[in-house]
Amino acid sequence: MSVMTIVKAINDALDIKLNEDSSVVVYGEDVGVEGGVFRVTEGLQKKYGVERVFDSPLAESGIVGTALGMALSGLRPVVELQFDGFTYPAFNQIASNVSRMQNRSRGKYTVPMVIRFPYGGGVNALEHHSDSPEALFAHLPGLKVVAPSSPHDAKGLMISAIESEDPIIFMEPKRIYRAVKQEVSDEKFSILLGKAKVVQEGTDVTLIAFGAMIRESHKAIEMAKDAGISVELIDLRSIYPIDRQTVGDSIRKTGRVIIVAEAHESFSVGSELIAIANEEAFLYLEAPPRRVMGYDTVVPLAQGEKYYIISPERIFYEIEKTVNF
């Protein structure tokens, strides 16, 4: 066991897979010499050489397009896009080819590649550096979308992602890259994709979150506890496939549900989960399902970010409203 941050845990997962599987390659902008903009790939080029860990040109569409070619030819590329907002130049390759190739080839080819990028706000960044684009990718048939909230999950999910035959969008919560520390096994272990985790059991209301919002939810749960409200917290971990069973079971138990996520609320993971709440637990609901999410606006720049960011207090406000409905 070692104490790891999310950055270290992902680095460890990449290290393990690079070491045991010679078909794994890791690349992206500044990934090699510098070790990535957040140093997630630090030390890997030194250890595995420039042929397996390398810098790419500043061209996201090219990074993903070449990775697709490699994946079709027997390699397992893990590519980094520097920020959430830089996935948009790569969107053409992802939506037009990566997500479709297995179906297009009638199952002859698989696309075992991982596209990883830091996502989310709360770090006082520029435009294109604070987005949460999970819904864009989860909406595309053929992709799996993963977002860990802890070092342990980050390592286990990354190993599963690299071993998956399907293309994986791996979203890393940049806000808690180094803020959350945890004892993590040094051995190889994996976490099944598509399984949510009940982080905390409760009886009055179900909170569903993922990534950096788990930490904010924990703080809100403490506030709720002081107000005598018992909250169950589900960490989604996998956006697609979504764990309908765990979500449904919890809502049937508590009768109330609130979704906490950073993305714009319309046409979002929150929308999807409310649909699931209705389909799976309609007769159990005691209050309308609610979303605590970002507004349908561009994430404001540093000075205005406080208006957009979801605070524990805002989550508690919705908990109280839902319980008192």
Next chain:
Amino acid sequence: MIFNQNKLYKNVIGVIFGGKFLHVARLENGRITEIVNREINNRESKEEEKWALVDPLLRLERYMKKMNIWNIDKDKLKEEYKQEIDAQFVSAENEKAYKIGDVFDYMYTDMPEDLMRQKDAYEQYLSWKENRK
């Protein structure tokens, strides 16, 4: 790229990469007081010489000179631009506080009702928060 609590430069809140220059803003009592330009150059001069042959801007300059239509004092222009960028940087960093309206009001020419609802809900939350104190 903005780095908070940058370890390299204490009291610095902003770093802008502009060509060869690193614009570093010095912060005192919450206000920008100075822009420091530091020249950065990680490239080898051989690489730059090679690029100079194909750089589209330099090619345009050579072409315009050849056609005798070049009347630009590059050094003067560079200095003017540098001053303009520094002034804009200081002005932007010292902008008045961001308002809630600044988040919502520029998304559409006519704000959709649903976005209006979100803005109203946020204001309700803020008054709840105020009353809790």
